[in-house]
Structures are given as structure tokens and as C-alpha cells.
Amino acid sequence: MDPHxxxxxxxxxxxxxxxxxxxxxxxxxxxTGATRIEIARATRQATQxxxxxxxxxxxxxxxxxxxxxxxxxxxxxxxxxxxxIVNDQNRIGPSDIERLEGSLGPIYAYIELxxxxxxxxxxxxxxRGLALPEPxxxxxxxxxxxxxxxxxxxxxTTWVPMIPRDQVQPAEADxxxxxxxxxVLRALSAVPNAVRCWQSLSxxxxxxxxGMAEMVQPPNRQLNRMQMELIAGRVSALNQCLY
Numbered sequence: 001m002d003p004h005x006x007x008x009x010x011x012x013x014x015x016x017x018x019x020x021x022x023x024x025x026x027x028x029x030x031x032t033g034a035t036r037i038e039i040a041r042a043t044r045q046a047t048q049x050x051x052x053x054x055x056x057x058x059x060x061x062x063x064x065x066x067x068x069x070x071x072x073x074x075x076x077x078x079x080x081x082x083x084x085i086v087n088d089q090n091r092i093g094p095s096d097i098e099r100l101e102g103s104l105g106p107i108y109a110y111i112e113l114x115x116x117x118x119x120x121x122x123x124x125x126x127x128r129g130l131a132l133p134e135p136x137x138x139x140x141x142x143x144x145x146x147x148x149x150x151x152x153x154x155x156x157t158t159w160v161p162m163i164p165r166d167q168v169q170p171a172e173a174d175x176x177x178x179x180x181x182x183x184v185l186r187a188l189s190a191v192p193n194a195v196r197c198w199q200s201l202s203x204x205x206x207x208x209x210x211g212m213a214e215m216v217q218p219p220n221r222q223l224n225r226m227q228m229e230l231i232a233g234r235v236s237a238l239n240q241c242l243y
Contacts, residue, residue, distance in 0.1 A: 025138040030109035033140035052087040075103035115194025163189040
């Protein structure tokens with residue numbers, strides 16, 4: 001990129017990224033602000049882990065966990081899990097999640113961690129793709145997690161509890177329209193604010209839920225819908241996304 005070129009983020013992207021950093025710095029439902037920032041730091045560092053690259057195709061990758069490059073204040077098994085989410089997610093199973101309970105907390109804490117990893121990785125890839133410097137970390141806000149749980153959760157669909165699509169309570173009515181919550185929307189729903197944060201980022205980096213039903217070119221975008229979907233489909237294929 002031309003060193004004299006000045007890149008300016010679209011105002012809605014800048015606003016969403018700033019809102020994310022504020023959300024990240026605050027206590028969540030199961031994790032403190034300081035822990036949440038460390039999770040984000042580990043997510044960024046995971047892309048530079050030589051061990052992840054070296055044994056991504058190893059038949060027994062978990063036996064080599066001690067070789068991961070860990071550099072945060074998180075328990076090592078938690079940071080290794082973040083590396084696996086970023087670089088080797090296809091081999092994560094329910095037993096791997098259960099092993100984190102002693103060092104991270106209940107499964108809801110894992111869901112909150114997963115939401116942070118998804119959001120942070122998306123933002124960092126945005127900056128890396130444009131050869132822009134990654135933003136500095138915010139200062140953590142003191143306070144304890146609130147332990148909030150939605151009224152109804154089910155665990156029959158996948159390894160983590162989710163809000164049933166037909167039992168959405170008023171407090172979570174904004175998470176998806178009507179009773180049409182696809183599993184990709186419900187995956188983080190035991191931690192509703194993680195869904196909200198992810199959706200706000202998706203709306204500016206891709207499309208909002210409402211925008212997905214529109215086949216016209218959004219007024220503030222240079223790409224039309226077909227071009228956007230071509231790129232999205234190619235990225236999904238490269239990432240081996242099952243959706």
C-alpha cells in the first residue's frame with residue numbers, strides 16, 4: 001500500500017469497532033474486563049503461533065499442547081483453547097470444552113470466550129487485510145461479572161446451551177426476528193450480549209439480519225450484493241465453514 005495513502009474507516013465501521021472495545025473492556029456475564037481483554041490478546045497472538053502451523057495436521061495435536069506460544073495472563077489450557085478455536089477449530093469436541101471448567105468456569109464462560117474470539121479475530125483480520133496497524137487494547141473496567149442467564153436454555157442441539165427458537169423471552173427478543181433463529185445465530189445466545197456485539201460488527205463488515213433479506217446494493221457500499229456474496233462464499237470455503 002502506498003505509504004502516503006490515508007485510509008479512513010467508514011463512520012459506521014469506526015463506531016462499531018469503538019463500541020466493541022468498550023464492550024470488551026467491561027465485566028461480562030461470566031468474565032471480568034481484565035480476563036476478556038486477555039482473551040482478545042490471546043486471539044491476536046494465536047495467528048502468530050508457529051506451533052499451530054507446524055502441527056495443524058498432526059493426528060494427535062492435543063498431545064503437543066505444551067508447544068503453543070502462550071503469552072498472556074490466562075491459564076495455559078484456556079489460551080491453548082483459543083489457539084485451537086482460531087487455527088484448528090474442526091477438532092474441538094465437547095470433552096475439550098468440559099476440561100476448561102476448572103480454569104475458566106462454567107460452560108457459559110466458554111461461550112463468552114468464544115464470542116470474544118469471534119469478534120476480535122474478525123476485527124484483526126480486517127486491519128491485517130488492509131495493512132493497517134491493529135488498535136491498542138483498552139483499559140479494563142473494574143467490576144464483577146453479573147452471571148446473567150436467559151430464562152430458557154436447551155442443550156439438545158449442540159454442545160453448548162442455547163435459547164430455543166420458540167421460547168425467546170422479551171429480554172432477548174432483539175436477538176433474531178420472530179422464531180426464525182438459525183443455529184448460527186443461537187450458538188452464543190446463552191450470553192446474549194455476545195450475540196448483540198457480533199451482530200453489530202457483522203452489520204457493518206457484512207450485512208445486518210434485515211439486510212440479508214434485501215438483494216439490492218446497500219446505499220453506503222461500493223460492492224453490490226452479488227459481489228459481496230461471491231467474496232463471502234469464497235472466504236467461507238477457504239475457512240471450511242460448514243454453513
